[in-house]
Amino acid sequence: TPKPSSAASDVYKRQVRDGAASTRVDRARLSDYDATYEDEALCSDVSRLASLHAAPLVSALARRFRARTTYTNVGDVLIAVNPWRDVPDAPGAPHVRDVATAALEGAVERRASQAIVISGESGAGKTVSATRIIEYLVASGGLGRSRKRESFERREKAKESLLARLGASIPSLEALGNASTGLNDNSSRFGKLVKLSYDGRGGERDVVGASIEEFLLEKARVSRRSRSCAQERNYHFLCQLAGKSGAKRAYATNAKSDDGAKLAKTEQAFAALGLDDDVTAFAEAVGEAVLCLGDGDAAAAAAALGVDAAALAVALKERRCAGAGTDATVSVTYEPTEQLRVVDALAKALYAALFGGIVAAANAALAAPLEEVRGSIASPLGERSPNGGSTPRKAGPREAFVGILDIYGFEIFAVNGLDQLLINYANEVLQRSFDDCLLKAEAKRYDDDAVPWDAVDLARCLGSTKVVDLVAAPPRGLLPLLDEQVKLGVRGADAAFLTQADKAHKDCDVYGKPRFDRDKFTVTHYAGAVTYDPAGFLLSNSDPLPVDVAAVLATSSKPRVAALLAPEPGARSGAKSLPQLRESTSRVFRGQMRSLEKTLAACAAPAHYVRCVRPNAAKSPDDFDAVSYTHLRAHETLRYLVCRLLLE
Secondary structure, three states: OOOOOOHHHHHHHHHHHHOOOOOOHHHHHHHHHHHOOOOOOOOOOOHHOOOHHHHHHHHHHHHHOOOOOOOEEEOOOOEEEOOOOOOOOOOOOHHHHHHHHHHHOOOHHOOOOOEEEEHHHOOOOOHHHHHHHHHHHHOOOOOOOOOOOOOOHHHHHHHHHHHHHHHHHHHHHHHHHOOOOOOOOOOOOOOOEEEEEEHHHHHOOOOEEEEEEEEEHHHHOOOOOOOOOOOOOOHHHHHHHHHHHHOOOOOOOOOOOOOHHHHHHHHHHHHHHHHHHHHHHHHHHHHHHHHHOOOOHHHHHHHHHOOHHHHHHHHHHEEEEEOOOOOOEEEHHHEEHHHHHHHHHHHHHHHHHHHHHHHHHHHHHHHHHHHHOOOOOOOOOEEEEEOOOOOOOOOOOOOEEEEEEOOOOOOOOOOOOOOHHHHHHHHHHHHHHHHHHHHHHHHHHHOOOOOOOOOOOHHHOOOOOOHHHHHHOOOHHHHHHHHHHHOOHHHOHHHHHHHHHHOOOOOOOEOOOOOOOOOOOEEEOOOEEEOOOOHHHHHHHOOOHHHHHHHHHHHOOOOOHHOOOOOOOOOOOOOOOOOOOOOOOOHHHHHHHHHHHHHHHHOOOEEEEEEEEOOOOOOOOOOOOOOOOHHHHHHHHHHHHHHHHOOE
């Protein structure tokens, strides 16, 4: 086989510097490459390819997939192609365990916190990769020894218990936070960060803490009464409860006959996680109440929640307002559309609070095996944080952690709303971190080897900060502008938000307007242009819930339900418009992203990256659909190569 010329790489380098590099896959170029560079395409590290552009990259991944090789390196980045089957490990080949081992050694031997970022589109196998990393990390270490030096058998038993509970946390949270979509039967509709802490004393790989943090559950899915296709469904847990009831439910119209049987598996996962029967009964009661609200059965919802049926019915139909010039209050009946919004807002708020409560309970359950061995932990896991997640215990001064981030992938649908904007914003934040982290690592290698190089403005070359600023930078970012409309109450409007956004960003090269639909806007993300429909943005951002409704829930005879939506201290009912929640959805999410960025920044650089790839849409173990290996997937993988090329 003839050796390829480096001319293609030289051309590509110039294209990168000029901003004209293409990552699209052309069928003719791909076929030509397959015929010419067969041996080279089988290499385990595609950064060594002589020609660095999309076609040879795709060819290499396709050939390795057909050879039943799941993993491929791109320098320090691991690509994991979903094999849709069990594939035996090949000795000496790249593996996700290599990433876990490198992170573990950094946390234990250098006592530096490590981040493992797992990304990819829906159905690419992110959860499987995260699960294998967690299993390997727990199995590779022991549990911290107490001062009384507990027996080996007891520590091994605790380690097995922790591994079992971590394993059970995956199907438990998947049941509550995953749903079937047009792209994936088990799509994660939330992001999570799993932390395993190590003290590294004497070089021992002792786990001294474990916790889970969650990000942005897609609440809008809860109250959606119509679905765009048969594959689009509500969360698995709600569909399972609907299947058990055997009746058609408005919030779960696509529930299947076998969903009821799957509820037993979810209950088993809860038990394996260490959740007691009371927690399981509480979760099912709240889930049933959500379904009843969708059916318009306030009485049944009240019974499930343990509140007075008449009081809940009144709170859902009318609001109390302060009378003019008096201390008395008057009742104002909601309009039919407004009443429907109140019901949906309650359903979404209940389910989001339930999800956060189960995450907190899972954190408490993960702490139990460690407490048995090491005694009382300084700060117990499982306390609720203001954003609905959980408060992990405080790490000791000498502790380091390995954080495994499994977050939703970039989304482009026929209709894209606020949820898609937030999800794609999260991906932009992580992409910026990816660009900065890897370029700095490459620059350090050049400096360590005393190789001269010119400073590179990565933001100019890759545009990784433009979209982040467009979406979130105050005061004129899209999300701050949206919050301003929320503050206006009934005077705020989606159309007014769009008008302000168009005016503020008319000269921005990553913001635009569709040619034939001026009521929408387009954002040019790193993975492609996405058109967003702002209709419903304000409602999704505020999720208005009257204080009267929250006050009714606070009277529940069930303590867990009473604590779910307790009004803030000093909160007053009687506002002339629907009182808003404490913070908007976008504001909370931006806070979560800032916290996540700080967590990643506190970890050793560079982070460990696993890019998951879905080889085909049909879930076939034999097909790698190379031509439909889209701009998104090729571009994501080439970012690292571009970083290296910029320095070269």
